[in-house]
Amino acid sequence: MACNRPGPPNYSLNWRSTMQSPCLTPGWNAAITAALMAILPGCVTKQAPEQKPTLEQELRSAGGFEWMLQDPESRRAQILITEIVKDPNGRTQLRSHGYRVDAEYFYPASAIKLCAAVAALQLIETLEHTHGLADLAKAPLRIEPLFPGDRAQTIDDPKPPKVPLTVGREIRKLCLVSDNPAFNRLFDLVGHAEMNQSMHALGLNSVVINHRLSESRKIPNPQAAAGVSFHPPGRPPILIAPRTSDLKFANSKPGLLVGSSYLQGDGKVDRPMDFTRRNGISLVDLQGLLIKVVRP
Numbered sequence: 001m002a003c004n005r006p007g008p009p010n011y012s013l014n015w016r017s018t019m020q021s022p023c024l025t026p027g028w029n030a031a032i033t034a035a036l037m038a039i040l041p042g043c044v045t046k047q048a049p050e051q052k053p054t055l056e057q058e059l060r061s062a063g064g065f066e067w068m069l070q071d072p073e074s075r076r077a078q079i080l081i082t083e084i085v086k087d088p089n090g091r092t093q094l095r096s097h098g099y100r101v102d103a104e105y106f107y108p109a110s111a112i113k114l115c116a117a118v119a120a121l122q123l124i125e126t127l128e129h130t131h132g133l134a135d136l137a138k139a140p141l142r143i144e145p146l147f148p149g150d151r152a153q154t155i156d157d158p159k160p161p162k163v164p165l166t167v168g169r170e171i172r173k174l175c176l177v178s179d180n181p182a183f184n185r186l187f188d189l190v191g192h193a194e195m196n197q198s199m200h201a202l203g204l205n206s207v208v209i210n211h212r213l214s215e216s217r218k219i220p221n222p223q224a225a226a227g228v229s230f231h232p233p234g235r236p237p238i239l240i241a242p243r244t245s246d247l248k249f250a251n252s253k254p255g256l257l258v259g260s261s262y263l264q265g266d267g268k269v270d271r272p273m274d275f276t277r278r279n280g281i282s283l284v285d286l287q288g289l290l291i292k293v294v295r296p
Contacts, residue, residue, distance in 0.1 A: 104255030116186040139232040140164035146226035192223040192245035206282035251280040
C-alpha cells in the first residue's frame with residue numbers, strides 16, 4: 001500500500017473532513033462550540049480508487065445550469081455543498097463538494113451578521129465570568145449616542161409594548177428577520193477591532209468587518225464604537241467605554257473591482273466599485289462558521 005498525502009483541497013473534487021470539537025471558549029453557556037474542519041489525508045491503494053462525479057459534472061448532467069456554466073467567471077459563480085456522512089466505522093464526517101469555491105471575492109451582505117452574533121456571545125460570556133453574573137444577554141442594555149443628533153438607545157422598539165434593549169433580543173432580530181440596526185448595535189457592543197479579531201481567533205482569517213449595514217449617516221471614524229452599558233437588576237452597571245479602531249482590514253481575493261458604475265448620494269460614479277475595504281468573508285469560512293455553530 002502506498003500512502004499519498006494530498007495538498008490543499010481542490011474544490012472541484014470531492015473531499016472529506018473530520019470533526020474535532022474544542023469549545024469556542026470554555027464553558028460557553030450559549031452552547032455554541034467550534035467544529036474545526038481539517039482535510040482528511042487518505043491512503044491510496046495501488047488499485048485505482050472509484051472515480052465519483054465532480055460537482056461540475058453533476059451540474060452539467062442535471063441540466064438547467066448551462067447559463068451559469070458557460071460563463072462562470074462573469075457571473076462570479078461559487079457553490080459549496082457539505083453533507084454529513086458516516087465512515088465505515090460509524091464516525092461522523094463532513095463531505096464537501098465545490099465549484100469555483102473562493103475563486104474571487106463576493107460581498108456577504110447580511111450573511112456577515114452571524115459573525116456579529118457569535119462575537120457578541122463571546123463578549124457576554126467574558127463579562128459574565130469577570131463580574132460573576134449569569135444571563136447577561138437578558139440584562140437591559142444602553143448604547144450611548146455616537147452619530148450627530150443621536151440619542152441613547154435603551155428601548156427595543158419605540159412602539160408599544162416598550163421593552164428594554166437586550167443583547168438577546170438583538171441577536172434574535174438579527175437571525176430571524178435579518179435586522180440591520182441589530183447588527184449595528186452589536187457592532188457598537190463588540191467593537192470593530194474586537195469583532196474582527198474574535199473571528200480570526202476562530203481560524204476564520206478571511207473575515208473583514210469594516211462597516212455597519214444600511215447606515216448613511218456620517219461620523220469622522222466609521223470604525224468607532226459607541227459607549228455601552230449593561231444594567232443587571234440589583235447589580236452595579238457594567239460599563240464599556242467608547243472605542244476607536246485604527247486597524248486596517250482589507251480583502252485580498254481577486255475581483256475586488258465590481259461593475260462599471262454605481263450610485264453614490266444623488267449621483268452616479270462612472271467607475272467600478274472598489275470592495276477592498278468592504279465587509280467580506282470567504283465561502284469556506286462562512287460555511288465553516290455555520291458548522292461551528294450547528295455541529296459542535
